[in-house]
Amino acid sequence: MSLKWYSDPKPEQFKNPAAAFRLNALDDLLTSPDQPSADEIWWLAALEFGTNKDGSPRSLEEFMDWIPSQFIDQLFVPPEYYYPDSLLETETNSVTVVAQRALLNLINQVDSDAPVSMLDLGGVASPDMLRYFRDGPELNLRHIHEQLPEGAAVIAVIDSGIAVGHNLFRKRGSGTALDKTRVAFLWNMDGATTPSSPPQHWFRSGIDTLLALNMHEDHLDEATFYAQIGLIDWPRHGLNPVAHRISHGTHVMGLAAGLEPKDADLLDKRPIIAVQLPTNLVRDVSGANMSPAIKQALQFIRRAAKRFTIGLTSNRPPVVVNFSFGDFSGPHDGTGKMAEVLGKGFKSSSTNIRAVVLPSGNGNLSRCHAQVDLTARYPRADLNWRVQPEDLTVSSVEIWLPKSAAVPPVGSISLSVDHPAIAHSVTVECVPGAKAHLTAKDGTKIGHVSFTGPLHPTLRSRFTISIRPTAAADRIVALAPAGVWRLTLELGQSADDLRLEAWIARDETLPGFPDFGRQSYFDNSDYVRFYRPGVAVSPFDLPALIGKPLSYDPADPGLVRRAGTISGFACASAPAVLAGIVQPDRTIAAYSSGGPTDNPDRMGPDASATTDDSPVLAGVLSAGSNSGSLVAMRGTSVAAPQAVRWIAAELRPSKHDGRTLIRDMATSHPKLPEVRAGKGHMNVDPPFGSQRRPRPEA
Structure with missing residues (x-):
């Protein structure tokens, strides 16, 4: 034979x-x-x-x-x-x-x-x-030259639903009407590109022309203005955030750059560059789709920033960029794609971008992070990944190995994935390129599991599990089953001890958006959500009341952790990162994410700012979508623009970058652990609605 x-x-x-x-x-x-x-x-x-x-x-x-x-x-x-x-x-x-x-x-x-x-x-x-x-036609900015007074700083905002016609972004011209814009450059990435459509790029002169056309008795016809500028377009979009009572980008830009007529000394010193992101891109909160558009947005901001000078000199004003978005996934060491894009946002020799400011994230209680220590004594661990029904989006988990340029030895670690409704469990070994399909009992492919070796710049191997949606609204397609998926990590017999970090991708429906994602989470029984007698809670969770949600990991936390839930976008060294606190006693907001990270230059956020005026007055006030309106919104998204506003005022006399400035000015507090709040609370109040929040003495 x-x-x-x-x-x-x-x-x-x-x-x-x-x-x-x-x-x-x-x-x-x-x-x-x-x-x-x-x-x-x-x-x-x-x-x-x-x-x-x-x-x-x-x-x-x-x-x-x-x-x-x-x-x-x-x-x-x-x-x-x-x-x-x-x-x-x-x-x-x-x-x-x-x-x-x-x-x-x-x-x-x-x-x-x-x-x-x-x-x-x-x-x-x-x-x-x-x-x-x-x-697309050439975007020619060479004919634009804006001279700013001494002490000016440019504020750039990348967001969704930016109502650029709000009165807080306008100033008076020669009369009594607020008929001149403070928005020097606008890119509506969500705009149409047909010959008969409004342009995507707008400059100050064009916005001023539209304001003048739609000003009646000193009041702006906002519905017509936004239709003409392309920010409300019902034939093309079923969802137009600017048409809602509250829009994320308007609220954020109000906190970062909103000014009233009484702020006359600042109106010409705080020009705005605004980038409106595509609505469909924002709808996918995983962050997986985000980096291509953000690279374009930062490129546009760099180009626009070069059109400003201080007076007739060649000196350029400092630029501060706000990006109030976050995610859950990525390596959390500063080398993730979005972290790199944002970290490089101001690496340019001919622009003066001095700070990119980000929120720390709202995922502290999301149960989307797990830390698994495999040892010779405990070589196996199970993670229960609960995927929700009626989820119209892909769900995924990344499990990261420690940093190493070398591939782990074959047989040192394996991942098995199982669910009662699939044909059979699958196991993937630590061989670069190894993968297995997850199949339903009828043989339909509904997901896959893979192992990827270390690649530049993230020199870490990882397992990736991706499964199809659990529902489809308008068609008959293969669906993944909802319920608990068992992820089993097992150490080889002769392998060294390993610490693995698992993060679930963010996957939810944003307020005001049509049904889309439903957040999956780890559902291990040893995760303690609420206080009960006998639980050794963190001192920062005291006083502990029975049934109180815990916002810090207890002394014996199990696999699923609150620690390390900081946004994957916010793990690079260069950006300034803000957490959220609740007034008046300055406790960290339960949802506000913190470190540690795997980047030695970033323990967690750099500082914290007010995100809730009190435990019962959620959020802080800023611009609503309509002129004259103020609305409340909460989350670390509203902490970042408050820091932007303060940095813009302090950068000119300082040679420091924005991150250094806010770390230096933050006030430490016994209820603010550094891993959650950075160096402490920025002792600045939100700019609007002061009557809503009595403040303690500093």
Whole structure:
């Protein structure tokens, strides 16, 4: 008898396994009568080019030369990379593109010779977005030159639902009406791109013209104004945040830059750059789709910021950027894609961006983080991942190994995934590229599990579990079962002890948005949600009342942790990160996330600001969508813009960056542990509604 030896093919390893799953495993959810082929779908993507072997940076030009001829029609690069302003240093070591999946799959393979070190997948490109990338006109800012007075600072806001016509963002012209805007530049990324549509880019002169056209008896016809500027467009969008009573971006920008006529000395010193994100992008709260658009937004802010000078000098005013978004997933060490994008937001020699300010996140009680220590004595651990019914989105978990450039030895760690409603459990070993499909009992593929080795810049291996939605509103498709998925981590017999960190991707429906995601969470029985007699609570949770929700891990916390739930966006070293506190006794808000992180330069947030006026008066007041209105909103999203407002006033006389400034001015307090509140409370009040909140003596 003769024997034949066959070598197993090398497993296909993707730089971004979650992107590979979304590109290739959801065809029935992505196709429709209007879009019959998933191969023809256009995706928004961010590409990082990395470096050559000699250390020199790779570039967009190298990438364009590399693209195989059969794929050249499957990619478009936006116009800003081809029509830079004369002073613009275009960042060509990374780029945002729209592309089709055949090319993206090729780029995403670890063994590909593409000059791309990392791919981050955004959402499906809308027809308007595709037209902008394919046919967008040159954005020419060279004719604009804004002279600002001494002491000025530019405030930039990236958000959704920004009512730029609110009276807090206007000033008086020659008469009594507030008919002049303080918004010097606006990019409505959600705008249409047809020839008959309002433009996406607006400058001060164009906004002033619209204000004048819609001003009647010193009052602005806001409905018509927003329709003409493209921020309300009912034929195109079923959801227009600016049309709601409260809109996230308006509230945030009000706290960061809103001024009343009585603030006359500041009206010309705080010009605004606003970037309105696409609504469909914001709807997906996982953050997985975000980085391509944020790279574009920061590029626009850098370009616009160069059009300002102090008087007739060549000196540029400082720029402070607010981005009040967060997520749960990522490595939490500063090397995640969004953390890197935001951390590099002000690395430019010719702009004066001095701070990017972020919230710490609202996931402290979300049960989306687990810490697993595997030892020779306890070599196995089970995580119960509860996926909710009626979830219209993909759910996913990442389990990160410790930092190491080396792949763990084969057999040192494995992950098994099981659920009563699937055909069989699957086990994936720590072999780069190893993966297994999760299948229903009828054989339908409903998810996958994969292992990825260490890749630059995050030199950490990870397991990724992704499953399909548990519901579909408008079609019959394969669905994943809801309920508890058992994730079993097991150490090999001769393996060294390991500490693993697991994070569930954020997945919920935002207030005011149509039903979308429902947040999954870890549901281990040893997680103590509420105080009961006998639980050794943290001293920061005292006094402990029976039934009180605990906002700190008890002395024996189990696998699922509150610690380490800080937003994955907020883990880089450079940005300033704000937590939230409740007045009047200055306790940390129960939802406010904290560290530690795996970045040695960041324990947690840098400082904290007021996010609730009292335990019964939730939130703080700021601009509603309509002029003259103030509404309350809570969350660490409202802490960040208060810091932006303060930093803008302090940067000019200081040579420090914004993060250093707020850490230096924060006031420590016995109820504010540094891992949750940073250096302490910023002793500044929200700018509006002071009658709502009596304050203790400082």
